[in-house]
Amino acid sequence: MKIAVLKETADGEKRVAATPETAKKFAALGATVAVESGAGEAAGFADGGYADAGASVGDRAAALAGADIVLGVQGPDASTLTGATPGAWLVASLNPVAERARIDGYAAAGIEALAMEWMPRITRAQSMDILSSQSNLSGYKAVLDAAAEYGRAFPMMMTAAGTVSAAKCFVMGVGVAGLQAIATARRLGAQVSATDVRSATKEQIQSLGAKPIFVEKVAGIEGEGAGGYAGEMSPEYQAAQAELVSGHIAKQDIVITTALIPGRAAPRLVTDAQVATMRPGSVIVDLAVEQGGNVEGSRPGEVVVRHGVKLVGHRNVPSRLAADSSALFSRNLYNFLSAFWDKEAGRPVLDAEIGDAIRLTQGGAVVHARLTA
Template sequence: MKIGVPKEVSEGEARVAMTPDSAAQLQKLGYDCAIESGAGRLAGFADADYKAAGVEVVKTAAALWKGSDIIAKVRPATGTELKRLVKGQTLISFFDPSGNDAGMEAARKSGASVIAMEMVPRISRAQKMDALSSMANIAGYRAVIEAGGNFGRFFTGQITAAGKVPPARVLVIGAGVAGLAAIGTSTSLGAVTLAFDVRPEVAEQVESMGAEFVYLDFDEAQDGAATGGYASVSSPEFREAQLAKFRELAPDIDIVITTALIPNREAPELWTEDMVKAMKPGSVIVDLAAEKGGNCKLTVKDEKIVTENGVTIIGYTDFPSRMAAQASSLYATNIRHMMADLTPEKDGQIHHDMDDDVIRGATVVHAGEITYPPPPPKVQAIAAKPKQTAPAPTAAERKAQELALFRKQTKTQATLLAIGAAIMLLIGAFAPESFMSHFIVFVLACFIGFSVIWGVSHSLHTPLMAVTNAISGIIILGALLQVGSGSWLVVLLAAVSVFIASINIVGGFLVTRRMLAMFQKS
C-alpha cells in the first residue's frame, strides 16, 4: 500500500505530514511513500531530500490522491479534497469531528475511513501518537517567545549600572501540555511565573517547574481521570471565584498566556474586558484558545491588536506552523506511530482493529458509518487520585494517644537503662580500676556530647560545620581531662586528639569567615 502526503492548502500552513526521516521508518513497515512536489518546502524539506529517502515525488495533488491508498495530512481536508476520497482509502489528519458534520458525511458516502489525530485518547500507550500534545508543546513554547517579542522589558530581573530592572510577572492559565511548556519556557527565561488550573492534581507539576500555583479558596475540584485528562465545565460559583482571583491578579501581571480548552466546546471566557483594562500599558496577552473563540474577551482570531490602554492581545492560531520544521518532525512521528499500530504485521497492509482503544477512539468514519463520538476508553487516563483526609481526632482521642506514646517511650528508656546498668556492672566486676576511670569519662562524654551537639545553633554555621565543631569541642575537653593520666599511651592519644580537633575547629571558622565575606558589601 502507498502512503501519500499532499501539499497543505490552508492559507499560512507550513507544516507537512511526512519528513524524510519518517518516510524511512514507514518504508520499514512495508509501505511505499509518495509526496506532492513542494509539500515540504515551507518546513525546510526539499523534494531532493524526499527522493534521497526513497519517496516518490508526484507533481499534482490530483495524481497523488488517485494513486495513494492512505492520505496523511495536517489540516482538515477541504471540500475539494474530500471529493477525491474513494472507497477503501484511509485519511489520517486533524479533522475537527465535533464541528465537521458535513466532512464526516462526505467521507461516509465515499466509503473511505477517517482517523482524526485530535481524537487519539490520552492514555499511556497512546502518548507517542498524541498529536495534540505534540503541537500544544510547541504552541506553549512559541507563545512565550511571541510574548517576549511584544513585551518591552526583560523577562529576568537585572541589576545594572543604570539601575535595577524587576523581573516580568507571567500568569499561565491552564496547566495542560501547552501551559506546562509555557511555564517551563517562562521560568527558564527568569520571569516570576504563576499558573492556574481547575485540576488541583497539576499543582505539584507546576511547582516542580519553579512556578507558583494559584489556589482558590473554593471546595470544587475536578478529577482528571473522569475527564480523560482534560478540564471540564466548572460550576457558576467556581467560575465567579476564579474570575475574582484573576481580577485581583490583573494589575500586577505583565504577561498572560491562556491555554484553557474544553473538548468539543467553545473556549471558556476567563480574561474579561475589565481585566484587560486593569493591566499596565505594555502588557501582553497571548490567547492560545483563539481558534475556539478565545479565553480573552477582546481576542481577535489570527490578529494582533493593541487596546486603548496599551495592552497587546495576540490571537494567532498558527503557533506550531511558525516553527514548521520542528512541528513537522513531531507530527510526522505521531503519524508514523499511528501507522505502526495500524500495521501490527509490518507487511504494508492496514489492519483497522476497532477493538483497539486507540484506533477506535481516533476513528470517526469507517466501513460506511460515522463512528464519532467514540465510547470511553477501557483504560482511564492517568491522573492523581484526590487525597483522602482523615477526620481530626477528638480531645479524648488525642489524650489517649499521648498517654500511649509516653508509656512506650518510658518503657524503651527503662529497658535501655537496665541494659546499660548490666553492662556497667559486668565491666566493673572484671575490668581493672585504671580502665574504669577512662571508661566512665567516655560514657559521660557520649551522653553530654549528644545533648550539647544537638542544641548547637546554626545561625553562623552550616549544619554540618556546627555539628562537627561541637564534636571537636567535646573531643578536646575529654582529651584535656585525660592528659594528666600516668599512662604514656593515654597522654599521646589525648595530645593527638587535641591537635586534630583543633585543626577541624580552626578550619571550620576560616571557612565560615570566607562565606560571610561573600555577602559583605564592598
Template sequence: MIAGILKEKNGETRVSLVPDVVKQLQQMSVTVWVEQGAGDTAYFNDNAYMQAGAVIKPAADILSQADIIFTLQPPSRALIDQVPAGKIIIGILQPLYRVGEVEYWASKQITTFSLDTIPRTTRAQTMDVLSSQANIAGYKAVLLAACSYSRYFPMFMTAAGSIAPAKVLILGAGVAGLQAIATARRLGAVVEVFDTRPAVKEEVMSLGAKFVEIEGAADASKAGGYAVEQSAAYQQQQQQKIAESIAKADIVITTAQIPGKAAPVLVTSDMLDQMRPGSVIIDLAAATGGNTSATKNNETVHYRDVTIIGNSSLPATMPADASKLYAKNVFNFLKLILTKEGSLHLNFEDDIVKGACITHNGEVVNERVKSVMQVA
C-alpha cells in the same frame, strides 16, 4: 500499500511525514508518494524525500490512487470529492468542530482517522499530536510575548537602577502551559499559574511557579486528559481570583480549551481594563473563540494599552521540528493499523484505533463526535 503525502494549503508550513519516517515506512514495504514541494516550507525538499525512497507525484495521482492519504489540516470538500470510496485519510481533522464535514466524509464512504481525538492515555503518549504540538506552542508563546513586551523579562541590577522581573500569568497547566512556565522561568520572569485540576499543582511548583488554588473544581479524572466544563459558582470564584492576579501581571498566556466547545472566556473586558499599560496577552485558544473578550484569531488587537495576540498556529512557526515530532506521532499510530509487511489491519478492538477513527463504512463511528452531533 501506497501512502500519499499532500502539500498543505492555507499557509500551513508543516508536513505530515518527514524523510526519516519515509525510510521507516519503506522498511515496512509501504510505497510513499509525495506531492511536489510538500515539505518545502518545513525545509525538507523533494530531493530529501527521493533519497529516502519516496516518489514525487502530482496531487491528483495521490488523491485517486493512494490507499492512505496524509493531510495535516482538515480536508476541503473539493479534496474529498477527488478521493475514491474506501480510501483512508489521516490528519488533525478537528471533527468535534466540523460535524457537518464529518457527515460528508461518511457519505463519501471514506475512512478517516483524526489524531487529535486519540485517547490521552499512557499507552497513546507516543501518538499524542496535541501534546507534541502544544509543547512547541507554549515555548513560542513566551518568546513571542518577550519580543512584544516593552520591558525586560529578568531582573536587572545596573548602575542606572534596578529593573524588576516581569510577572507572567499562565491560564492552564496542560502541555502548553507547563512549557510556557519553564520557558518564562528560564528568561527570569516570576510566574503564577491557574488550572482547574488540583493534580497539576506539584508539576507547576516543580518548575518554579506559584499555583493559585481555587476550590470546587469539577472532577476531570474521567475526561481522558481533556478539560471539562466547570460550574457557574466555580467560574465566578475563578474570575475573581484571575482578576486579582491579572491586575498585577505584565504577560498573560492563555491555553484553556474544551473539545467540541467554544473556548471559555477567562479574561473579561473589566479585567483588561485593570491591566498595566504595555501588558501583553498571548491567546493560544484563539481558533475556538479565545480566552479573552477581545481576542481575534490570527490578529493582534490593541485594547487600550494592552496587546492581545490571538494565535493558535504557533507550532507552524517552527515547521521543521514540529513536522519531525508530528511525523513520529503519525508513524507510531500507523504501526497500530499496518502489519509489519505493510498490509492494512484495522483493529477496532484497540482503544486507540477506535478513538481516532471518525468515519468508516459510510457511518460516523466516533462516540465523542456522535455525542456532539446529537447536541448540535
C-alpha cells in the same frame, strides 16, 4: 500498501504530515510512499530529501493514484482526494465537530476518516498524541510571542545605571501548553505564577519553580474531566476564581491563557474589565483564540490593543514553528500506523479501543458515536 503525503491547502498551514525521516521509516515497513511535490517546502523539507528517503515525488494526482492511506495535517476536502483507493484511510487532524460537512463528504466519497485529535489519552497512545506534541510547541512559542510584543526585558538585570525588575508572567491553564509556557518563561528569567482548575497541577507548577495561584475550599477545584482534560468549573468556583484572578492579574506584565475543553467553546478566563486593570504595555497571549478565546476582545489572527494592553491572537501557532511541529506531528502518525502494522496483511489493522475512538467514517457512512448521537 501505498501511502500518499499531500501538500497542505489550508490558509497559512506550513506543516507537512511526513518528513524524509518518517518516509524512510514507512518504506522500511514495506510501504510505498508518494509525496506531492512541494509538500514539505514551507517546513524546510525539500523534495530531494524525500527522494533520497525512497519516496516518489510528483504532482497531486500521481501521489493519490491508488493510495491506500492519505496523510495530512489538516483534513482536505473530499473532492481533492480523487484517485485514492476506495475505502482508503485519511489520517489527519480533522476537526470533526466544526467541519461536519467535510466529514459527511468523506463518507460520501467512501473515505475512512481517522481523526488523530480524538486519539484516547491512554499510556500506549502517548506517542501518537498530536494534541500534546503540538501544544508543547504552542506553549513555547506563546512566551516568545509575548516577549516580542513586550517592550521590556524578561529577566532582572542589575547594571551600573540601576536595576531592571523581572517581568511577572501568569499562565492560566496548566496542560501541556501551560507547562511548557511556565518552563520557557522561567528560562527567560520571568517571575512566573500559574493557575488551573485541576488541583493535581499544583505540584507540577511548583516543580517548575513557579507559584501556584488557586482558590481554596471551594467546590469545583478538582476540575478533572474525561481523558485527562480539564472539565467545567462549578459556578461557585468560577466566581471565586474570577475574584482571585482579578486581584492577581492587575499585577502581571504577561498573561498566557491556554484553557480548552474538547468539543466546546473555550472558557472565558479574562474579561475586558480585568484587562483594563493591567498597566499599559502589558501583553496577553490567547492560545485558545481560534476556539472562541479565553480573553474577551482577542481576535483570531490579530494583535489587538485594549486599554493599552496588547491581546495576541495568532492563528495556528504550531505552524509558526513548522519544521519542529512537522517533525513531531509526522512521528505521531508514524508511531500510530506502525504500532498496528500487520506484517502478514501488509497494512495497519486497528483494534477496537483506538479504532472506535478515532474512526469517523466507514463504508460510506458516518459511524462515530459523537457524530451520530
